[in-house]
Amino acid sequence: MRNFLPVFTVLMALVALWYAAAVWLNADWAYDRAQRAGTTLTFSELVADTWAQDKPKLPAPHQVAAEIWNTTVEKKITSKRSLIFHSWVTMSATLLGFVLGTVLGIGLAIGIVYNRVMDMSVMPWVIASQTIPILAIAPMIIVVLNAVGISGLLPKAIISMYLSFFPVVVGMVKGLRSPDQMQLDQMRTWNASGAQTFWRLRLPSSMPYLFTSMKIAMAASLVGAIVGELPTGAVAGLGARLLAGSYYGQTIQIWSALIMAAALAAALVALIGLAQRITLKRMGMA
Amino acid sequence: MAWVLAALAAWALGIWANTRLARLPRGRATGLAVPVIFGLTIVVMWECLVRGLNVPSVILPPPSAIAARFAISTQILWEDFVQTVLKGALSGYAMGCGGAFLLAIAIDRFPFLQRGLLPVGNFVAALPIIGMAPILVMWFGFDWQSKAAVVVVMVFFPMLVNTVQGLQDTTTMQRDLMHTYAAGYWATLLYLRLPAAMPFIFNGLKITSTLALIGAIVAEFFGSPIRGMGFRISTSVGQLALDLVWAEIVVAALAGSFFYGGVALLEKAVTFWHPSQRGRA
Incomplete structure (x- = not known):
């Protein structure tokens, strides 16, 4: 809580900056309209106008908040206009991709740690795979998988998986190798088999690494799901809201989808953080 | 068979x-x-x-077809490369990283700001910033300026957080030593704290090098002139010219690898003294 005051100050400064920027960016339009109406604006009128436009360049925070309130609380969840519905679509793809990516990542890491050939051949390509901007080929993956007859949740989840397996591989390789020689020798003096060494020493000592990389993987997975929704023609999901908003100039809608995505990311990462605290506490590591 | x-x-x-x-x-x-x-x-x-x-080649073209397509469309690929990588990604990368670096040095003098900005920066770095792309395209127009703006926003916070953390990475002993040399703020910054921060700074530069390319390409999906890698990918997918898409992917992968490799080489040259670099010829 020591950090509460500084963080609060910074957040307040950001909101103030946002309001100021809204005045500055939307002023042109306000002046334009006033000129056509043949009136001149006083400063307070200008401010009031820039904070209440229909399609502002930058909506003021309270407009976004009102839009979020309207589209979450006041709409039915099943409605296509409900942000909760769209968030749910995005979240399901995120979670599926995250689970697939984590499983793949852990599997690859185990292979890399236990198999010298895999270590030498796969590891460089895992790193190289991330220099390919997968998000850029997302539309192709979606379209191609659609052509093969796979549509809906899975294509988006595959993109999420590709983004989220990398941090898990890197973290888990580090984690599974974290027991030092002394501990490994100790296992040997106990005549532990390979499986026992894995389950009782390597896996437990990799847990802190796993959770840290899972947080990164979750954030990456959400980005993948959002971008994966762009080329499907803006049907459903937060990415679709962004695209539709940008087509029709609905800036308030874009910002509300953006804030919703941010909240979703924060909630999912916080969830992993909670699991981390509970697990490590029970293991006596935190 | x-x-x-x-x-x-x-x-x-x-x-x-x-x-x-x-x-x-x-x-x-x-x-x-x-x-x-x-x-x-x-x-x-x-x-x-x-x-x-x-x-069928509309699902997955063989590598030979991709190579052939690559060879005949070098003109288009080069034009897209210049538009997206050189104009969009690199200029945004330089501006974003440079700005974050300067802001980090400014913040560093005020512990209050540091404590407030670090958690916020860490949080923002985990957000799906790419969603800002449609807004920035709306503000800055369709040409490369908006792509550079997306890249600036994407690389800014990871870079800021890494630099601020790096600047704190000196021990009291080292700072006291500088003090006994009667070194002022600037001398300490230049000779002790910036060199000590270099591993962190390069970590940030490496992470953001891949982000920059992704940002520039994805921003083109929201509107672009009729050139650029993101534009070419999204239109070629529509025309089912998948060999051209794959050729663009090869260009993107090469550009990404060279970009990352270049930063890594620079890191090796600058932070040769760090334990993670020592002993690696």
Whole structure:
């Protein structure tokens, strides 16, 4: 809580900056309209106008908040206009991709740690795979998988998986190798088999690494799901809201989808953080 | 059927060669040969399987077709490369990283700001910033300026957080030593704290190098002039010209690898004293 005051100050400064920027960016339009109406604006009128436009360049925070309130609380969840519905679509793809990516990542890491050939051949390509901007080929993956007859949740989840397996591989390789020689020798003096060494020493000592990389993987997975929704023609999901908003100039809608995505990311990462605290506490590591 | 058998043979050969190589003492040559053989095996298997199983080229073109397409459309690819990588990604990368670096040095003088901005910056760095792309395209127009703006926003916070953390990475002992030398703020910054922060700064530069490319390409999906890698990818997918899409992917992968490799080389030259770099010739 020591950090509460500084963080609060910074957040307040950001909101103030946002309001100021809204005045500055939307002023042109306000002046334009006033000129056509043949009136001149006083400063307070200008401010009031820039904070209440229909399609502002930058909506003021309270407009976004009102839009979020309207589209979450006041709409039915099943409605296509409900942000909760769209968030749910995005979240399901995120979670599926995250689970697939984590499983793949852990599997690859185990292979890399236990198999010298895999270590030498796969590891460089895992790193190289991330220099390919997968998000850029997302539309192709979606379209191609659609052509093969796979549509809906899975294509988006595959993109999420590709983004989220990398941090898990890197973290888990580090984690599974974290027991030092002394501990490994100790296992040997106990005549532990390979499986026992894995389950009782390597896996437990990799847990802190796993959770840290899972947080990164979750954030990456959400980005993948959002971008994966762009080329499907803006049907459903937060990415679709962004695209539709940008087509029709609905800036308030874009910002509300953006804030919703941010909240979703924060909630999912916080969830992993909670699991981390509970697990490590029970293991006596935190 | 013969092609499928050839694919299996290539697979077996690749595994056999790599197992043999992995048993040799680990040196520079084997460290390079094993991943190269692995990559070649995959490409050969891809070619053979696509031909053997008659996969239509609108789903997955064979590598040979991609290479042929690459060779005849170098003109287009170069134009897209200049538009997206040089104009969009690199200029945004330079502005974003430079701005974050300067702001980090400014923040560093005020512990209050530091404590407030670090958690916020960490939080923002985890957000799906890419969603800002449509807004920035709306503000800055369709040309490369908006792409650079997206890249600036994407790289800013990871870079800021890393630099601020790096600037704190000196011990009291070291700072006291500078104090006994009667070194002022600027001398301490220049000779002690900036060099000590370099590993962190390069960590940030490396992370953001891939982000920059992604940002520039994805921003083009929201509107672009009729050139650029993101534009070409999204329109070629519509025309089912998948070989051109794959050629663009090859360009993107090469650009990304060289970008990252360049930053890594620079890191090696600048932070040669750091434990993670020592002993690696």
